Amino acid sequence: MxxxxxxxxxxxxxxxxxxxxxxxxxxxxxxxxxxxxxxxxxxxxxxxxxxxxxxxxxxxxxxxxxxxxxxxxxxxxxxxxxxxxxxxxxxxxxxxxxxxxxxxLLLKDHPFSLTSLPKVILDPILVNPWFQLSNWFTNEDPTPFHTENGMTFWDFAGCEPKLNHLFNDAMTNDTRLVSSVVIEKCKGVFEGLESLVDVGGGTGTMVKAIANSFPQLKCIVFDLPHVVDGLQETGNIKYVEGDMFEAIPSADSIVLKSILHNWNDEECLKILKRCKEAITNKDKGKVIIIDVVLGNEKEDSELNQTKLFYDVEMMVLVTGKERNERDWAKLIFSAGFSNYKITPILGLRSLIEVHA
Ligand SMILES: C[S@@+](CC[C@H](N)C(=O)[O-])C[C@H]1O[C@@H](n2cnc3c(N)ncnc32)[C@H](O)[C@@H]1O
The missing domain is CATH 1.10.10.10 (Winged helix-like DNA-binding domain superfamily/Winged helix DNA-binding domain)
Incomplete structure (x- = not known):
């Protein structure tokens, strides 16, 4: 040379x-x-x-x-x-x-503390599958997580309390901040609604914030048994266990926060169709999606890189991916919804209002 x-x-x-x-x-x-x-x-x-x-x-x-x-x-x-x-x-x-x-934001007592997020993302349970990434490209497993553990992320969380707790804590941390901004900036989205189901709603952080501002709204947190097990009904909030691929409790609105990016297009279509079936009031009914939209980050290179990191993290742990507006539109219309509106005011995530 x-x-x-x-x-x-x-x-x-x-x-x-x-x-x-x-x-x-x-x-x-x-x-x-x-x-x-x-x-x-x-x-x-x-x-x-x-x-x-x-x-x-x-x-x-x-x-x-x-x-x-x-x-x-x-x-x-x-x-x-x-x-x-x-x-x-x-x-x-x-x-x-x-x-x-x-x-x-890493102070333990900060109301929007995010300490649990790095704790779970950097735990060996979530890091070890990365060592399988190149191996996974040569096999038929659905995810590197599956190659490492022989089961899906969600099944592993169901039988490994350490992962279940770490993950639920991290989602609670993330959703506290996001739900507070949603209520501050997008309160109108919930005006006039009578009932709401937060599908895959974790331990109820988003629903608690909504129910606080809309005490007349009947709310359900719907998630897998190991997540909602033992959580007590309070005021207008009920916890219901189940599988969103089978049936979702009826309501006139459905929240899907950080759900669809966990799943591939085929799986998302099934979830969105179940949501459509669950919506009782077809005129007022809506699905409120809170998730990443790729491509609307303009010149913010840190935000852009974070979305790309998130996309590959979804590939390694679960079957999901991040989507641009075209991908979202295709999914939403294929599931039989008539229109959508994206409001990009949640930093990493956007709020996508979808009408029946
Ligand atoms: C990324 S977390 C989001 C939690 C919550 N929406 C939030 O943002 O704080 C995904 C949630 O989907 C739930 N989930 C996974 N598979 C499910 C299924 N088949 N039916 C219902 N919930 C499911 C998980 O247990 C988990 O709570």
Whole structure:
């Protein structure tokens, strides 16, 4: 290979950096997980002012022989946007740390805390199937998760309480923030409705937010037995167990949050047809989908990459995928619905109102 040409060698070295960078990308995730496990955001928050490194070290639950490594963990976490460095005076030698918007969402007591999300996504149960990805491309299994565990993600959650709890907690965290924005910005979607079923509604986070704002609305949280088992009916909220591929309780509106992206087109058509059958009031009836819409992220490269990550995560764990507007329209019309409206105001997700 000819290295005489400076441009050529610069290009090769840039390519080498790119490969190193992409190979090391998991270090961002794993450092984040470590920060959550050690409660670093909570420790800095409790200090209530920029926290000097030495104070941080003495407040963390670590072995004294690891003290000198904390600065290096904080350096990568600062680079990835979870902390900022603060120097009170020009002469100050010691660095101090403050939280960012992202690490504030990792505080245990934050009303929209998201700590459970990295915990489940980075748990070995969800990470191990990635080691099967190339193998899966050569076999007939539906997902790498299936290759790793010999069953679907949902069956595994049904027989492994650790996954069931971690996953339900993560969905609760995610949905607390999303449901609050839905109620703040899209309240009109629920006006005039009399009954609602949240299909695959988990432990009821979305329904609780809706029922709070619409106390006259009769609500059902519908999910698999291992998810709703033991959850008590309260006020206008009932929990019903069942399988959405078989039958869905009747209502004049149905919510599907983070459901359809778990399934392939054929499976989604079955779910949407069951939803259509369940809608009692064909004039007012609607399905309210909250999910990713690919392609409406404009120039936001972090959002774009996050949607692509989410798409491949669906491929590895379940049979689902993320969809662009054309894919959504095709699904919605094929299931026999007459029109839809996309409102892209939920960050990663959009609200898609579908009319019978
Ligand atoms: C990604 S979670 C979404 C939970 C909730 N909608 C949320 O966003 O917080 C998918 C949900 O679908 C449920 N689910 C999976 N298969 C199902 C089925 N056949 N019938 C009913 N629910 C199902 C899971 O148990 C899980 O609670």
């Amino acid at each position: 000819d290295f005489d040409n400076e441009d050529h060698s610069a290009k090769l070295l840039r390519a080498q950096i790119h490969i190193f960078n992409q190979t090391f990308s998991f270090i961002n995730s794993m450092s984040l997980k470590c920060a959550i496990d050690l409660c670093i955001p909570d420790v800095i928050h409790k200090y209530d002012q920029p926290m000097p490194l030495s104070q941080l070290i003495s407040a963390l639950p670590i072995h004294p022989c690891k003290a000198s490594f904390v600065a290096r963990l904080m350096q990568i976490l600062t680079h990835s946007g979870f902390f900022t460095q603060h120097n009170a005076t020009e002469n100050e030698q010691e660095v101090s740390y403050v939280l960012t918007d992202a690490s504030r």
